Amino acid sequence: MARPHIEPFVDRDVDFKRMTLPGFPKGMKYKMLSLDTDTGACSMTVRFESGYRQPPGMSYSEMELFILSGSVQYGDKVYGKGNYFFVPAGVSMPAMSSPRGAEGLMFYNYGEPSFLESDEDHPRALRDQLIMVDAYEGLQWKVANFVNPSVAPGCMVKMLRSDPQTHAHSLLYCMTPNYWQDNISYHDCAEESYHIWGTSSMMQFGNLPTGGYFWRPAWINHGAFASELGVLGFGRTDSILHNYFHFNPWSTPDENRERSAAQLRRNKPNLYKWIRSPDGHNHPHDFEFPAYDYANEDGQAGAGTADLYVHDHGDGEAHAHERSSRKGGAKGRRR
Missing domain, CATH: 2.60.120.10 (Jelly Rolls)
Incomplete structure (x- = not known):
């Protein structure tokens, strides 16, 4: 995406x-x-x-x-x-x-x-x-605590779909009249929204009225934001949603990405160390969902041949790994 x-x-x-x-x-x-x-x-x-x-x-x-x-x-x-x-x-x-x-x-x-x-x-x-x-008559509004940390009170959701593998989701959301949130947020996923009814105000981007839309890639600051009369909207993400909150409106997408990686290192140090192996070749293998073994930057299965995953690490030297069909986690051979 x-x-x-x-x-x-x-x-x-x-x-x-x-x-x-x-x-x-x-x-x-x-x-x-x-x-x-x-x-x-x-x-x-x-x-x-x-x-x-x-x-x-x-x-x-x-x-x-x-x-x-x-x-x-x-x-x-x-x-x-x-x-x-x-x-x-x-x-x-x-x-x-x-x-x-x-x-x-x-x-x-x-x-x-x-x-x-x-x-x-x-x-x-x-x-x-x-x-x-x-979605209007068949589902109840729920607090938006499927995300932790969550948004400010006054935002409710109706979950329409959650992808079982990526946790990408589609939902209805509403903001109550006089809703406001005073911090700044970004995500490590893409996010999009369409205003079915109502206007919200975003510090960086101004007012978004009825019929308003955004597609926001990962790492983009947004907020603080508010709505005087409330909003009914339709929203989607392309993977699991996590709120990275802060109060620095001048941070760049690169800085936000580095901050997120630093949080991963603090919170899950063993996973972080394995992912950033010295030679950069700890490629994940999921015996449950093998199609996602060698995902490209868009989260889709690698575009190599049926048996080999061809890629490089930014040094201009392409190489390949055998795709694994094993039920264990052993790595394929580098070629």
């Missing part, structure tokens, strides 16, 4: 464009909120025009959809505003229509938007991870 820092952006300031990618039926429009130009992964505001129809089909990427207004119909069931869908790659969804039109937020997580007509799942699709939930 390598995307540039976008903050603030207001989708009301731009017009919808027609979706013209292969496979998508006519009658769908979009506003691009953020885009990974390497993979095509993106976040969009979308509009389905009245009478829109889409046959049964699937995507080659994970897709998330949150209905902002109007309604869509999958099969014989109608889903109105507040409904959230997480559709794993390769999972076939029933025919979809929108007789009166709808608008929503749509996210493609690991590849460009795609639609392939099909009434069957891909053989490797993870249908058990499909999520369809009415």
Whole structure:
């Protein structure tokens, strides 16, 4: 999810464009909120025009959809505003229509938007991870203590999805009227947010109104912030969320990254020492999730051959390790 820092952006300031990618039926429009130009992964505001129809089909990427207004119909069931869908790659969804039109937020997580007509799942699709939930009526607000340290009191969340491997999550959040937090925060993950309703004020970036959006990469300072009348928003991260709080508005992303590493060294010294081995070759192996053994900077499986992981350590000398299929933690041989 390598995307540039976008903050603030207001989708009301731009017009919808027609979706013209292969496979998508006519009658769908979009506003691009953020885009990974390497993979095509993106976040969009979308509009389905009245009478829109889409046959049964699937995507080659994970897709998330949150209905902002109007309604869509999958099969014989109608889903109105507040409904959230997480559709794993390769999972076939029933025919979809929108007789009166709808608008929503749509996210493609690991590849460009795609639609392939099909009434069957891909053989490797993870249908058990499909999520369809009415976030407004079907879930209760909870305090935001899934993160520790947590934000100031007055911010509530509804967790919509948490990735079982990376702990990337999608959620609804709200700020109560007169909410404020006086410290500064950054994270070691990317974070994005869309204001469904309401305005918040951020010291570094100004006001973010209804329709406001940001994509904030790791290590970026944000805060202090406040909201006079409250906010309802939709938020996502690309891995587990941790709040690094401080009170230095002038620290740089590099300094924030070094501070985080220093905290890891203090809190988990044995893990830190193993990771920063003298020759830089302690590559993790997870017998439970081997696809993440040799992750690249975006958190995805390495792009080498099926048997070798090719990379360098910034010295211009590429080398390779054998990919391990063992159930233990032994390292592959360096070549």
